[in-house]
Amino acid sequence: MIDSDLIAAQNAARAEALKFDYEALGTQLARRGVDIDTIKSKVGSYGVAVPSWGVGTGGTRFARFPGDGEPRGIFDKLDDCGVIHQLTAATPTVSLHIPWDKEDPAALLEKAASLGLGFDAMNSNTFQDQPGQTLSYKYGSLSHTDPAVRAQAIEHNLDCIEIGSKLGSKALTVWIGDGSNFPGQTDLTAQFERYLSAMQEIYKGLPGDWRLFSEHKMFEPAFYSTVVQDWGTNYLIARELGERAFCLVDLGHHAPNTNIEMIVARLIQFGKLGGFHFNDSKYGDDDLDTGSIDPFRLFLVFNELVAAEGKEGFAPAHMLDQSHNVTDPIESLISSANEVRRAYAQALLVDRASLKGFQEENDALMAAATLKAAYRLDVEPILAMARLEAGGAIDPVAAYRASNYRAKVSAERPAVSGAGGGIV
Numbered sequence: 001m002i003d004s005d006l007i008a009a010q011n012a013a014r015a016e017a018l019k020f021d022y023e024a025l026g027t028q029l030a031r032r033g034v035d036i037d038t039i040k041s042k043v044g045s046y047g048v049a050v051p052s053w054g055v056g057t058g059g060t061r062f063a064r065f066p067g068d069g070e071p072r073g074i075f076d077k078l079d080d081c082g083v084i085h086q087l088t089a090a091t092p093t094v095s096l097h098i099p100w101d102k103e104d105p106a107a108l109l110e111k112a113a114s115l116g117l118g119f120d121a122m123n124s125n126t127f128q129d130q131p132g133q134t135l136s137y138k139y140g141s142l143s144h145t146d147p148a149v150r151a152q153a154i155e156h157n158l159d160c161i162e163i164g165s166k167l168g169s170k171a172l173t174v175w176i177g178d179g180s181n182f183p184g185q186t187d188l189t190a191q192f193e194r195y196l197s198a199m200q201e202i203y204k205g206l207p208g209d210w211r212l213f214s215e216h217k218m219f220e221p222a223f224y225s226t227v228v229q230d231w232g233t234n235y236l237i238a239r240e241l242g243e244r245a246f247c248l249v250d251l252g253h254h255a256p257n258t259n260i261e262m263i264v265a266r267l268i269q270f271g272k273l274g275g276f277h278f279n280d281s282k283y284g285d286d287d288l289d290t291g292s293i294d295p296f297r298l299f300l301v302f303n304e305l306v307a308a309e310g311k312e313g314f315a316p317a318h319m320l321d322q323s324h325n326v327t328d329p330i331e332s333l334i335s336s337a338n339e340v341r342r343a344y345a346q347a348l349l350v351d352r353a354s355l356k357g358f359q360e361e362n363d364a365l366m367a368a369a370t371l372k373a374a375y376r377l378d379v380e381p382i383l384a385m386a387r388l389e390a391g392g393a394i395d396p397v398a399a400y401r402a403s404n405y406r407a408k409v410s411a412e413r414p415a416v417s418g419a420g421g422g423i424v
C-alpha cells in the first residue's frame with residue numbers, strides 16, 4: 001500500500017484549488033436545480049470491480065512486452081488492486097479468474113481483507129488448456145461434440161462456484177471461446193443445443209443467492225462462427241436458463257458502430273441485463289482503456305442505466321475488462337475507474353423531465369441538446385471531492401507516480417516474459 005502521509009501531502013497541495021472548483025461547479029449546478037453534494041454522494045458510493053488479470057501487462061496474438069514489477073501471482077495482484085482502490089476509493093472488489101488465481105480461499109480472504117477489498121463475480125476458463133488437464137478444449141468446451149469434454153467444462157464451472165462461495169462472491173461469469181473457423185465445420189443448431197444443456201447443469205449448481213452471467217463476443221478465437229456471438233443469442237440463453245441467468249455486456253464485444261446503449265436498454269426492459277465489462281475499442285475487441293476512444297458512447301450507456309435506477313430487481317454488476325499493453329496497468333485501471341464514474345456523474349446530471357418533454361414533442365434537436373448539456377459538464381471536481389472525502393487521492397495518477405510503487409515492487413518481483421494476459 002502507499003504511505004498515507006504521501007497521499008495526504010499530495011492532497012494538501014491540491015485541496016484549495018479543488019475546493020474552489022467544486023464550489024464553482026456547485027453554483028453552476030444549483031442554477032439548474034441540482035444539488036452537487038447529492039451527486040457527489042451517489043458517485044462516491046459507485047464502485048467498479050477490477051479484474052485480477054488486468055493488473056498484469058496484456059499482449060496481442062503477435063507479442064507481449066512485459067512491464068516492470070509485474071505481479072507474480074494472485075497475492076501480488078491483490079496488492080496492486082489494493083493500491084488502485086486506495087487511491088481511487090472506487091474499486092472495492094476484485095474479480096477472480098480460475099484457475100489463474102486458484103489459491104487457498106482462507107488466505108485469499110485474509111489478504112483481501114487486509115487491503116480493504118472484497119470479491120466480485122468469479123470467472124471460469126474453458127478457452128485454453130491447463131497443465132495436467134485430461135481433455136482438450138481445442139474444439140470447444142461447453143458445446144464440444146464429446147460429452148466427456150462437456151462434463152469436464154461443467155465440472156470446472158461448478159468448482160468456480162464452490163471457490164467463489166467461500167470468498168463471498170455472488171455471481172459466475174461464463175465466457176467460452178467455442179465456435180468454428182470454417183463453414184460446415186459445425187452444426188450450428190446442435191452446437192448451441194449442447195451449450196444450452198451444459199449451461200443448465202451449471203445453473204442447477206448455483207447457490208440460491210447467486211446469479212449466472214453469460215458473456216457474448218462476436219468473434220475470436222473462433223473466426224467463422226461463435227456460439228455466443230451477440231446479445232440476441234445471449235438473451236435467448238438467459239431466458240432459457242431461468243430467472244437468475246442474465247446477460248453480461250462487454251463493450252468491446254460488438255461490431256464497430258453497434259448501438260450498444262440500445263442493446264442495454266432492451267436488456268433492461270426485459271429484465272436480463274446482468275452487468276458490464278467496461279473497456280473501449282476502435283476496430284474490434286481491442287480491450288482499450290474505458291472511455292479512451294468514445295467517452296460519449298460510455299455516457300450514453302450510463303444514461304440508460306441512470307434512467308433505469310430504482311427499477312425492481314435492477315442491480316447490474318460493473319467490472320473493468322481491459323488489456324494494458326503500453327501503459328502501467330495500475331495507471332490505466334485508476335484512469336478507467338474514474339472514467340466509469342465520470343460517465344455515471346454526467347448521466348446523473350441529465351435533466352430527465354426536460355428530456356422526456358422534448359421526446360414527447362418530437363423535438364429532436366432539443367432532446368439531443370439536453371443530453372449534450374450534461375455530457376459537456378466537467379464533473380472532475382465532483383469525482384475528485386468524492387475521492388478526497390473517501391480517503392483517496394485528488395489526483396490518483398500523480399500520487400501513484402510520486403509513490404514510486406512500481407519501482408519498489410520491481411525490486412521484489414523478478415521480470416517475467418511468458419505469463420499470459422488472458423483477456424475475455
Ligand SMILES: [Mn+2]
Nearest residue numbers: 250277321424
Ligand atoms: Mn469481457
